[in-house]
Amino acid sequence: MASNRGLAYMGTGVVEVQSIDYPKLALGDRKCEHGVILKIVSTNICGSDQHMVRGRTTAPEGLILGHEITGEVIEKGRDVEFIKTGDLVSVPFNIACGRCRNCKERHTGVCLNVNPARPGAAYGYVDMGGWVGGQAEYAMVPYADFNLLKFPDKAQAMEKIRDLTCLSDILPTGYHGAITAGVTTGSTVYVAGAGPVGLACAAACHLLGAACVIVGDMNPDRLAQARSFGCEMVDLRKTDKLGDQIEQILGVPEVDCAVDCVGFEARGHGAHSSKEAPATVLNSLMQVTRAAGGVGIPGLYVTDDPGGIDENARSGNLSIRIGLGWAKSLHFMTGQCPVMKYNRALMMAILYDKIKIAKAVNVQVITLDDGPQGYKDFDKGAAKKFVIDPHNSISRN
Secondary structure (H helix, E strand, C coil): CCCCEEEEECCCCCEEEEECCCCCCEECCEECCCCEEEEEEEEECCHHHHHHHCCCCCCCCCEECCCEEEEEEEEECCCCCCCCCCCEEEECCECCCCCCHHHHCCCHHHCCCCCCCCCCCEECCCCCCCECCCCECEEEECCHHHHCEECCCHHHHHHCHHHHHHHHCHHHHHHHHHHHHCCCCCCEEEEECCCHHHHHHHHHHHHCCCCEEEEEECCHHHHHHHHCCCCEEEECCCCCCHHHHHHHHHCCCCEEEEEECCCCCCECCHHHCCCECCCHHHHHHHHHEEEEEEEEECCCCCCCCCCCCCHHHHCCCCCCCHHHHHHCCCEEEECCCCHHHCHHHHHHHHHCCCCCHHHHHCEEEECCCCHHHHHHHHHCCCCCEEEECCCCCCCCC
């Protein structure tokens, strides 16, 4: 029997490497002929995973983590026609059937058939269908012909694997935030949050032709990382007057577009930066976005937050100034990124050197055994994107 190991969430603040079942081409008692088994080449630690590890969701102990997966096909079901054994592929974090109305309309983040609890599913995530995560040596992917993005040249892909590993989530998610906010040639943009998704969003804004990208955060190392590829910065520890800081950069206290890459664990600004205030980012973005502008919200918000600051926050109810948004005729977009809408185009941008996403997010490759420490370092605010290499497939040069 082949062996497998993976990273398991074992309670608040605890991630362990455990022996786990080798994946089967099966969905419960039913054969999964449309699936494949992957030997994982890279699998990334995501800020969304941290919400679970911090105990801020209802994730059960023993959950195998990981929804950012790149791998080599080593086995395929009878009904997989176009993906071949040996292919190197990127796996969108959204699991999608390809058959339902939403999938056919390219809303693959809210597939109607892969999660009995609600629309939308993901690997290794709470309330997202119970699918086994991919921070492991091997994983099963269903609906393979529909879901998987094959890299056209395997050797070329391995040379750029640090960049291509970002296609499973953070680059499409950041790009989605920018697109839905309305970023285009000549735009001025404010990105809230300089974690990996915020940095990916900022890089995507540059790819889209933004004139000026301003990134706000409270972590000086992450702000320095944003500056390293041409972003302006706002240190939110030092001010609660975001508009004034934007005016110093642009000459006006507003931007064309804004993107929330923080989510529900947001903190106050300035003197209030030590206190959690989950509506802070959303309200500040409405204040600094020009009338008729747009706000993209790829940052995660949950329906159940056991660690919420009050009863409303624990059920996902936030005090948002929707009246301000209405008065300014702002448009908003929330929810999971439909990765398949963007990943092929972004793959081509990477392969033709139009974006250096690994440099932007500061990819650091680690082993599976180093995964628990990676979670700890990330939680402390490391300005890095931790990429797990379970089989020592990636050159450390």
